[in-house]
Amino acid sequence: MLLELKHVSQSYAARKVLCDLSFALNTGDIGCLLGPSGCGKTTVLRAIAGFEPITGGEIVLNGERVSAPGFIVPAEKRRIGMVFQDYALFPHLNVAANVGFGLHGLSSVERNKRVEELLQTVGLEGSGQAYPHELSGGQQQRVALARALAPCPNLLLMDEPFSNLDVELRERLSLEVRDILKQQGATAIIVTHDQHEAFAMSDMIGVMHDGEIQQWDKAYNLYHLPESRFVADFVGQGVLLPGKMLNADQVEIELGTLHGEVSGACSSEGLNEVSNNGGEVEVLLRPDDIIHDDASPLLAQVEHKAFRGADILYTLRLPSGNRVLSLVPSHHNHAIGEWIGIRLEVDHVVAFPLIKSAGS
Amino acid sequence: MQRLPVYSAKAPRTGAFTFKFRLPSAWVLAALLIAMLTLVPVVVVLSSLLTPEREIWAHLVEYQLPQLLTNTFWLVLGVGLGVAIIGVPLAWLTAVCEFPGRKQFSWALLLPLAIPAYVTAFVAIGLLDFTGPVQTLAREWWGPIEFPSIRSRGGVIAVMTLALYPYVYLIARNAFLTQGKHALEVAQSLGLSPTVGFFRVALPMARPWIVGGVMLALMETLADFGTVAVFNYDTFTTAIYKAWFSLFSLQAASQLASLLIVFVLVVLLAEQQTRKRMHYTQTGKHSVQARIQLTGARAWLASGFCLIVLALGFIIPVTQLLLWASEVVEQDLDARYLDFFWHSLALAAIAALLVGAVALLLSYSARQHPGFLLRITARIATIGYALPGAVLAVGIFIPIAWLDNRLVAVGWVQSPLLQGSLVVMLLAYLIRFLAVAHSPIESQMQRITRSVDEAARSLGVSGINLIARVHIPMLSGSLLTAAALVFVDVMKEMPITLMTRPFGWDTLAVRVFEMTAAGEWNRAALPAVALVLAGLVPVLLLTKYRSK
Numbered sequence A: 001m002l003l004e005l006k007h008v009s010q011s012y013a014a015r016k017v018l019c020d021l022s023f024a025l026n027t028g029d030i031g032c033l034l035g036p037s038g039c040g041k042t043t044v045l046r047a048i049a050g051f052e053p054i055t056g057g058e059i060v061l062n063g064e065r066v067s068a069p070g071f072i073v074p075a076e077k078r079r080i081g082m083v084f085q086d087y088a089l090f091p092h093l094n095v096a097a098n099v100g101f102g103l104h105g106l107s108s109v110e111r112n113k114r115v116e117e118l119l120q121t122v123g124l125e126g127s128g129q130a131y132p133h134e135l136s137g138g139q140q141q142r143v144a145l146a147r148a149l150a151p152c153p154n155l156l157l158m159d160e161p162f163s164n165l166d167v168e169l170r171e172r173l174s175l176e177v178r179d180i181l182k183q184q185g186a187t188a189i190i191v192t193h194d195q196h197e198a199f200a201m202s203d204m205i206g207v208m209h210d211g212e213i214q215q216w217d218k219a220y221n222l223y224h225l226p227e228s229r230f231v232a233d234f235v236g237q238g239v240l241l242p243g244k245m246l247n248a249d250q251v252e253i254e255l256g257t258l259h260g261e262v263s264g265a266c267s268s269e270g271l272n273e274v275s276n277n278g279g280e281v282e283v284l285l286r287p288d289d290i291i292h293d294d295a296s297p298l299l300a301q302v303e304h305k306a307f308r309g310a311d312i313l314y315t316l317r318l319p320s321g322n323r324v325l326s327l328v329p330s331h332h333n334h335a336i337g338e339w340i341g342i343r344l345e346v347d348h349v350v351a352f353p354l355i356k357s358a359g360s
Numbered sequence B: 001m002q003r004l005p006v007y008s009a010k011a012p013r014t015g016a017f018t019f020k021f022r023l024p025s026a027w028v029l030a031a032l033l034i035a036m037l038t039l040v041p042v043v044v045v046l047s048s049l050l051t052p053e054r055e056i057w058a059h060l061v062e063y064q065l066p067q068l069l070t071n072t073f074w075l076v077l078g079v080g081l082g083v084a085i086i087g088v089p090l091a092w093l094t095a096v097c098e099f100p101g102r103k104q105f106s107w108a109l110l111l112p113l114a115i116p117a118y119v120t121a122f123v124a125i126g127l128l129d130f131t132g133p134v135q136t137l138a139r140e141w142w143g144p145i146e147f148p149s150i151r152s153r154g155g156v157i158a159v160m161t162l163a164l165y166p167y168v169y170l171i172a173r174n175a176f177l178t179q180g181k182h183a184l185e186v187a188q189s190l191g192l193s194p195t196v197g198f199f200r201v202a203l204p205m206a207r208p209w210i211v212g213g214v215m216l217a218l219m220e221t222l223a224d225f226g227t228v229a230v231f232n233y234d235t236f237t238t239a240i241y242k243a244w245f246s247l248f249s250l251q252a253a254s255q256l257a258s259l260l261i262v263f264v265l266v267v268l269l270a271e272q273q274t275r276k277r278m279h280y281t282q283t284g285k286h287s288v289q290a291r292i293q294l295t296g297a298r299a300w301l302a303s304g305f306c307l308i309v310l311a312l313g314f315i316i317p318v319t320q321l322l323l324w325a326s327e328v329v330e331q332d333l334d335a336r337y338l339d340f341f342w343h344s345l346a347l348a349a350i351a352a353l354l355v356g357a358v359a360l361l362l363s364y365s366a367r368q369h370p371g372f373l374l375r376i377t378a379r380i381a382t383i384g385y386a387l388p389g390a391v392l393a394v395g396i397f398i399p400i401a402w403l404d405n406r407l408v409a410v411g412w413v414q415s416p417l418l419q420g421s422l423v424v425m426l427l428a429y430l431i432r433f434l435a436v437a438h439s440p441i442e443s444q445m446q447r448i449t450r451s452v453d454e455a456a457r458s459l460g461v462s463g464i465n466l467i468a469r470v471h472i473p474m475l476s477g478s479l480l481t482a483a484a485l486v487f488v489d490v491m492k493e494m495p496i497t498l499m500t501r502p503f504g505w506d507t508l509a510v511r512v513f514e515m516t517a518a519g520e521w522n523r524a525a526l527p528a529v530a531l532v533l534a535g536l537v538p539v540l541l542l543t544k545y546r547s548k
Helices: A041-050 A096-100 A108-121 A137-149 A165-183 A197-200 A219-224 A229-234 A268-276 B005-010 B026-050 B053-094 B102-108 B117-128 B133-142 B151-177 B182-189 B194-223 B227-233 B235-247 B252-283 B296-332 B335-366 B372-381 B389-409 B424-448 B450-458 B464-492 B493-501 B509-516 B521-547
Strands: A004-014 A015-025 A030-034 A056-061 A064-067 A080-083 A155-159 A188-192 A205-207 A212-217 A237-249 A250-253 A256-259 A281-283 A291-293 A300-305 A311-317 A325-331 A339-344 A349-353
Touching: A004 A041, A015 A041, A015 A056, A015 A205, A015 A212, A015 A268, A015 B026, A030 A041, A030 A096, A030 A165, A030 A197, A041 A056, A041 A080, A041 A349, A056 B450, A064 A137, A064 A212, A064 B227, A080 A137, A080 B450, A096 A137, A137 A155, A137 B133, A137 B450, A155 A325, A165 A197, A165 A311, A188 A197, A188 B151, A197 A256, A205 A219, A205 B493, A212 A219, A212 A229, A212 B493, A237 A325, A237 A349, A237 B450, A250 A281, A256 B005, A291 A325, A300 A325, B026 B252, B026 B296, B026 B335, B026 B372, B026 B389, B026 B424, B053 B151, B053 B194, B053 B235, B053 B296, B102 B296, B117 B133, B117 B509, B117 B521, B133 B151, B151 B194, B151 B227, B182 B194, B194 B235, B194 B252, B227 B235, B227 B509, B235 B252, B235 B389, B235 B493, B296 B521, B335 B372, B335 B424, B335 B464, B335 B509, B372 B424, B389 B424, B389 B493, B424 B464, B424 B493, B450 B464, B464 B521, B493 B509
Parallel strands: A030 A188, A030 A205, A080 A155, A155 A188
Antiparallel strands: A004 A015, A004 A056, A056 A064, A205 A212, A237 A250, A237 A281, A250 A256, A281 A349, A291 A339, A300 A311, A300 A339, A311 A325
16 A cells, blocks of 8 residues: 555534545555545645645555644655646746756756656657746646656645646546556546546546545446445436335336346445335436337437437436436437337446435 | 644644644744834824924914915825826826827836936926026017916926826726726627716726825825925925924924824825725736727827827926036036945945845745734835835934933943934835835735645755745846835935935935025936936836736
8 A cells, every 4th residue: 555544534623624534545556536626635635745734544655654633744755746736837947947846866967867758758858948938738737747757756646637728638638647657657646526537547536525535436336336325426427216125136116127236325234224214215327227219118208408429318207207317329319398218227226215305 | 754833723622712822933023023113103203193292282383284284285186186187098098099109108108207206396497497498588589478486386286296197107007908998898889989988987997096096196295305395395294304404303393293194194094995996896807909099180189198298207307407417517526426326326225135135024924824914914014105204214213312312321332323323214214115125026926826835845845945946036036126126216215315314425315405405406417317317227127017
């Protein structure tokens, strides 16, 4: 384990910012903290970097305790590289001097060699003499990355690294940066609110909400096997449909009975609570769980449609009035109001105990 | 590994009332000390308002106050209206319209800032007085005619307006530029003509800036000593000077100063109030958009207006100065001028270093301890720009003289040590010009984001190295600007230098004062040319920044 956070918490005055946060990252892995703004993800990053103290738990880097309540190894002693949202390049230094800023105790020849090497890695060879303000946003981002990687840090932290770039560049650069990190064998943590960025770049993703990590998992599991309603809602699209749990691997909903191991909060541990509830649950249905099939006897009415090029995302109204989403190849072009045939194709059954709202 | 005591305050509080006393850091103490230094003369002068000396008051009320109050009232009103009436249209024309020469005028109209108002004053008198070239020529051509006297209330107001309108021009222009043409275009799309749009949209939007600029001009008006002295137009500053140096009554001087400071504080409060509103009304970035094209007579009117103001405020005075100076340069420029130059340069350089360093300290401590305390401390420490030099001279001399007497009384020194030294003068410069140095440094400091510091730290650079490798280089431009601004301001400064200089420390400004007091305009022109040359430096700095 390169990095371990054990029950880390932090609070300002009475306000809790981080709450009993634990996760670990292996050498060479890229982790990601994903969550809406204000969920505390940047605070976690800054606590790992050593810019923020913690008020509970501990942070262990390379087997050495670096943060605990009332104790903090200062940022400059941690060998943790950081790429800031605004890049924070030094405007008075040229690109080469920016990249070489953190290289201490090297002869100028060695230093120049390392700088040249890194500029090549990030695709900026020959731009060493330029000043930051002469570069585009994407180029500044690369300089910031090269500067952070130059002293071979234990760990690289990136705070919303692509948020200042336009969408197209963002996608291209995120894949490129992943390649660079993997090639350098760097361990990194990225903070973002953009799930596509998180999916594209990281090996492990922690979904954060209200200062807690809801689930620390691979992208595939976050999408298909979310452990909480928040994760189910925040990652990907989908709806929750009421259903009844028949037994540990059967759930009945209005579109039929789903078979298979039930995960989510209604997996084996959550089951007791559910059966006390008379088995009433809500089942997560992703747009790819609902297949359009003209031959199917199950019908739903088109309420909205969003053309997306290769496919159309239909919002369908079931006879009961509930709505589901369906992703359909775009040559199946149906008009709003039309009734179309659908069938279920659910590989992972995800169910949560029904929360009875106070009014009904 | 080390413990960081800074963070201990954030540890969870266990008891209901855990009161922790932390010693304030050196940064906080330094900033508080600077603010106290600024407050001392204010408090000293104000306290003499609370302890009025019956006899002196009776004398003042009977013989001086009515005249001083009337003079000050008309001066403030006249200059306030004057700078707005000249400054705002010029700002509008050069910011939003297009006409022949607009680009050149937009920077040239700042040039009058380079001439100290007292220089414009003696040039105006020299030119327009009964014996001056203008009236003499007119009499030759048309025979005896009556001219209104330049040595009048109108004359002072006109001269001050020409010297101070750039404050309003500069700030209002900035406002018109930042509000962009969008606002006007919206007005047009809603059916308002550009002229109506100006009065209903652009002008109200720019009002906080315009008021701010006028307030700055009024502070200068209240602080002015040289101009009113040349015109023999008695205001509080000249009365303070006379009370101290002709009547040798420091008490009368401080009583007068206490009244003046009340007016100044009122203006200061108004100005700080408008500053707050500037944040609200700021709408857009610098937008480069099509200007309103003026054609035909309107274009020539615009050019003509700019040219007249520029001619009256800069071209004619400078030409006249050069003519006079060339008349006397051979006989007058002797060894004494080496002394005047040397004293001016030495004082300005020492003050620039001192004030620059203190401003840096103030700004850096606010960076180290962000929060209300240091924000308000910096605010207080920099109110000196509003305090008239004559008031500062009195407000610093009194406590220093007291300190001197204490030192003599306890037998530490034989004779008064501080009051005859440079200390009083430098302290007064420091307080008066701290804001001048602080504002460029502070604005640059704020542009160094926290993440720049953190980036350096994550790369293993902290403490002194961080300051030397990141902060100082990033601030170097503003440090130079700050030093240059203070340097020039001190060179031009008249009342503080006049009232607190040690024996023999005559400077160029003092020379101007002495020559104008004797009515020898051409001999005053020689040192004045040097001051104008120095004064061009900050104007060039300003235009450089604006073109960025």
